[in-house]
Structures are given as structure tokens and as C-alpha cells.
Amino acid sequence: MPSNPTPVVEEKPVAESVETGSAEPREHVHAALTRTSTGNEDLRELESGLDSLQSDTVRKHRIDWTRILLPIAALVVLVLIWQFYVSLGLKRRDQVPGPLDVLNQMGVLWGEGKVQESVWTSLQRGIVGFVISVAIATPVGLLLAQVAPLRRAFGPLISGLQVLPSVAWVPAAIIWFGLTDATVYFVVFMGAIPSIINGLISGVDQIPPQYRRVGTVLGASRLQMALQVILPAALPGYLGGLKQGWAFSWRSLMAAEIIAVGGTIGFGLGSLLDQGRQLSDMAVVMAAILLILAVGILIELLVFGPIEKRLLRRRGLLAGSTR
Amino acid sequence: MPVVLEHLGKRFGDGAPVLDDVNANIGRGEFVALLGASGCGKSTLLNIIAGLEAPTSGALEVPSDGAAFMFQDAALFPWLTARENIELALKLRGVGKAERRAKAQELLELVHLGAAGDKRPHELSGGMRQRVSLARSLAQDRQLLLMDEPFAALDAITRDLLHDELERIWKETGRTIVFVTHNVREAVRLGQRVLLLSSRPGRVVQEWAVTEEHRTDAGLAGQLTGVITARLREEIRRHAK
Numbered sequence A: 001m002p003s004n005p006t007p008v009v010e011e012k013p014v015a016e017s018v019e020t021g022s023a024e025p026r027e028h029v030h031a032a033l034t035r036t037s038t039g040n041e042d043l044r045e046l047e048s049g050l051d052s053l054q055s056d057t058v059r060k061h062r063i064d065w066t067r068i069l070l071p072i073a074a075l076v077v078l079v080l081i082w083q084f085y086v087s088l089g090l091k092r093r094d095q096v097p098g099p100l101d102v103l104n105q106m107g108v109l110w111g112e113g114k115v116q117e118s119v120w121t122s123l124q125r126g127i128v129g130f131v132i133s134v135a136i137a138t139p140v141g142l143l144l145a146q147v148a149p150l151r152r153a154f155g156p157l158i159s160g161l162q163v164l165p166s167v168a169w170v171p172a173a174i175i176w177f178g179l180t181d182a183t184v185y186f187v188v189f190m191g192a193i194p195s196i197i198n199g200l201i202s203g204v205d206q207i208p209p210q211y212r213r214v215g216t217v218l219g220a221s222r223l224q225m226a227l228q229v230i231l232p233a234a235l236p237g238y239l240g241g242l243k244q245g246w247a248f249s250w251r252s253l254m255a256a257e258i259i260a261v262g263g264t265i266g267f268g269l270g271s272l273l274d275q276g277r278q279l280s281d282m283a284v285v286m287a288a289i290l291l292i293l294a295v296g297i298l299i300e301l302l303v304f305g306p307i308e309k310r311l312l313r314r315r316g317l318l319a320g321s322t323r
Numbered sequence B: 001m002p003v004v005l006e007h008l009g010k011r012f013g014d015g016a017p018v019l020d021d022v023n024a025n026i027g028r029g030e031f032v033a034l035l036g037a038s039g040c041g042k043s044t045l046l047n048i049i050a051g052l053e054a055p056t057s058g059a060l061e062v063p064s065d066g067a068a069f070m071f072q073d074a075a076l077f078p079w080l081t082a083r084e085n086i087e088l089a090l091k092l093r094g095v096g097k098a099e100r101r102a103k104a105q106e107l108l109e110l111v112h113l114g115a116a117g118d119k120r121p122h123e124l125s126g127g128m129r130q131r132v133s134l135a136r137s138l139a140q141d142r143q144l145l146l147m148d149e150p151f152a153a154l155d156a157i158t159r160d161l162l163h164d165e166l167e168r169i170w171k172e173t174g175r176t177i178v179f180v181t182h183n184v185r186e187a188v189r190l191g192q193r194v195l196l197l198s199s200r201p202g203r204v205v206q207e208w209a210v211t212e213e214h215r216t217d218a219g220l221a222g223q224l225t226g227v228i229t230a231r232l233r234e235e236i237r238r239h240a241k
């Protein structure tokens, strides 16, 4: 308890009672107690003056070269360190190939058409698997986030599934589906779907409660609430879930391709990696790793990065971030 | 009578009642200011009238089509532009697509924001946001409009302007407005009737009529403000130890 609370209450209204005393009625007194403007035109003018004083002028966006040059510089530095390490000759050249060896190997593989084939096969599978995962996970996630008993029942299971490495499903999938594309897709689904669902649920959990109340007041039905209010409000979290879902499906895909080779399963990047291992050709292995990495980076830069930036900028959430 | 409150009571969990035996009648087309100290249950009462919360005792009569609501913070959806926010309200009300655009523009012009329709909430000033929010609540097209301290966070000049604006719109549209505030001047400036809500428990303890003379005569309005302020202070002092 504060020692002396009452005077605080006493002090403030004094200013108001002073004004009460000066009861000298005059025409057009511009005090807050009476009408302050002298008509609709006057009001409109004052308001537009305030509006132009208070609202942001929109800044034009220029191409920011540091965004392009800095990552390239970082890449060059890393390659130089790699080359320097190799030229020290601490390890046998066939165990630790230099950047040029890997580049040569990449050229050879390109000539054989293996780069194109494996990147295309994996990318196609990754994208198809991911799109199907999104189509399954989105309604399920919304349902779980909106219906409390379902959430209580299945929430822990979905979180658990996210922790379980999806590689663990490979043996089961091979037994069930044999060496077919179904195996690969199954593993991708088990990796991507739980993480998209979780992203969506946590996105929904972070919605300010005010938005739901606005939706209710505006008379939204349950479905309208989910589609017009909850989903767009949860979009930043949902996008985070999608990004993670993509990462999980790409990783699961590689794991499945490395383990499940042969049968009717086509030749993907994981298969290339496994081939390199069987031939003990480190340059092929490195080339495959770099390709897997490059696809991941490109998808982030060309797809998720721009979408996320646009989303945050439109909501005014980008100011002050280091993006 | 659009709103009738009879012996309304509300308690959260098993704490002390927040509202107890609230009685009020609000007529069609009336502008009622609901005044009370911070934390006395004004928002709770408004939420009950809006149907966002249920009373624990008593009965209330509200229009069957519900009420439009304007929140203290504008509560606009940040992923929509000003116009789209208004259009969403129209859409959820069932207005057809073709009509929505014209109606939204009309409402934007009503709050003097015809040119700012394509801006997003974060690009607008606080006062502009509240005007969009007002336009959105008008888009709901309900006879009853509930306002929960909508101008509390604004600077004095903007607030004075919005008072004029709100009065104009009230006269143009003939809405019934219940306006919650903890600011005595605001209550006197806007309300035709000022209801004072006591604190712990909240109950309508007194009411004053504000006439057209008070709108133009600062001295008269000042006097009334003084009287109401004194009564409010008395109410607050009751809780001092």
C-alpha cells in the first residue's frame, strides 16, 4: 500500500474546477467542451491538415546492393578458406578435394546429364510432396486450433511427431510400399505435415484476442471467422510453419533417397550422394551436398524470402528489423 | 426502447461483483455517455450489451440484430487496407460484391477519408485509424452503436475534431449511441444524457441531462462538468481508506 494515496486523486480535478469558475459565456468559445469547428468545411480542412501532418509519406524502394554483394562476398571468403586449407596438404586430395576439383566434377556430372536429372527429380518430388502436405495440414491445423477437444486430444501427438525424425519412417515405408515413389512421398508427408500443422497452431495462438472479438462483433460465422479472420491473422506464424515444413520435406526427401535406392525410385540428389559414397568419390559427394544446399538456399531466396518480406512490410512489421 | 437493463449483475469467477443492480433505459436515437472511474466496469457493461459476455444476474433487452461496436484501439485488421476493412464488415453483413465498393467509398467519405482508402492501418495516424474504425462500425448498419473509449488514446486537438465529427455523423445517421468514457469533459461534450457508474460494484448512481445550450455555451458546459466531476470525485473518495 502506498503511504499517501489520496492527494493524487485530489490534485488533478483542480484545473477543471478553475475553468468552471470563469463562467463568462461568449460566442464561439473554442474550448473542448463545446463544438470546436465552425462547420463541415472547416472540419474537413482541419482534418486533412492533421492527416497530412500525421501520416507517413510512403518511401520508395530502391535496389539495395549490399543485400546482393554481402552474401557473395561471404561465399567468396568461405571458398578461399577452403582452398587455403586444401593447399596446406594436411589430408589426401581424394579425401578432401579442393573447390576446383569439385567444380570439375560438377562439370563432368553436368555433361553426363546427372546434375539436371537428379535436381529435377528431387525438386519435383519435393514440391509435389510439399504442396500435398500443405493441402492436408492447413485444414487439419485450423480445425485443431479452433476446436478445443480435438486440440487437447491430438496436440501432443502432433508435437511428438514433429520431434520424431522422419527418417525413422523409411524402413516402415519400404516394407509397406516397396522401392517406389510412394515410399519417398510417405516419408516427406510424415516430415512436413506435423511441422506445418504446428506452425499454423502456434500462429493461431499468437493472434491478439481482439481480432476474434472484432470478428464476432462483425457477425462472422464459424467458417467466416476461420477463413477471413483467423487464417490471415495467423499468416506470419503459418508462413514460418510452411518454411519449416519445406525444410522438413526437403530433408526427409534426401534421407529417403539416400536409404531407398533402386526399384522404380528415380535418380534424385540423394541417390547421387549415395552413388558417390559407393564409388568412394569424394568429389561427387561434395558436389551432391553443394547441390542439395544450393536448392535449399535458392528456394529460400526466391520463394519464401520475398513472400515473407512482402507480408511483413504490408503489415508494417518490417521497421527496425535487420532483414 | 432499443436497450433496457434491469437489475444487471456481473461477477468474474467468485470474486466481488463488478456490476451490481445496473438499471438503465436508452431510447431510440439517443446519445448516452456512460461515465465512470477507471476499472469500474464500463467495458464489462458494454460487452454485455454487445453480447460478447453474459451477465450473471438480471435481464437485458437489446435489438435483435445486435450492436455495432467500436473499440478503444482501432482494432483494424493489419492485413487489409482501410477500404478492405470496411468492405469486410459489409461482406460479413451479407452485402453483395458490387455494392460493397460503392458503399465503402461512401463511408470513407463520411469520415473524410475518401483519399486514404488504399492505405494500410500502420500507414495511418491514430486519429485516421479511429475514423476508419468508426466507418467500419457504421458499415455494420446497426441501429445501436456501442463505443468503448474510442478517443482515449488521441491527442487533444484530434479528439476535439472527432467529437465534432461524431456528433455530425450521429445527427446524419440517427443512430442510438452508448459512449463509454472516463473523461467528464468528453461525456458532457457528447452525451445528451450522462450516466455515472459507481465503482466496486458498478451501478448507475446518478444521471444528468445535457441540453443544446451546453453545446454552444462554454460557461454552462463548464459548470455542469464541475458538478459531475465533484460527484465522480466523491465516488472515488468513498474508496479511500
Ligand SMILES: Nc1ncnc2c1ncn2[C@@H]1O[C@H](COP(=O)(O)OP(=O)(O)OP(=O)(O)O)[C@@H](O)[C@H]1O
Binding pocket: B012, B018, B036, B037, B038, B039, B040, B041, B042, B043, B044, B045, B182
Ligand atoms: N475477464 C475478466 N476476468 C476477471 N476480472 C475481470 C475480467 N474483465 C474485467 N475484470 C475486472 O472487472 C473490473 C472492471 O473491468 P472493466 O474493464 O470493465 O473496467 P473499465 O471501467 O472498462 O476500466 P477502464 O476505464 O480502465 O477501461 C476490473 O476490476 C477488472 O479487473
Ligand SMILES: [Mg+2]
Binding pocket: B042, B043, B044, B148, B149
Ligand atoms: Mg474499459
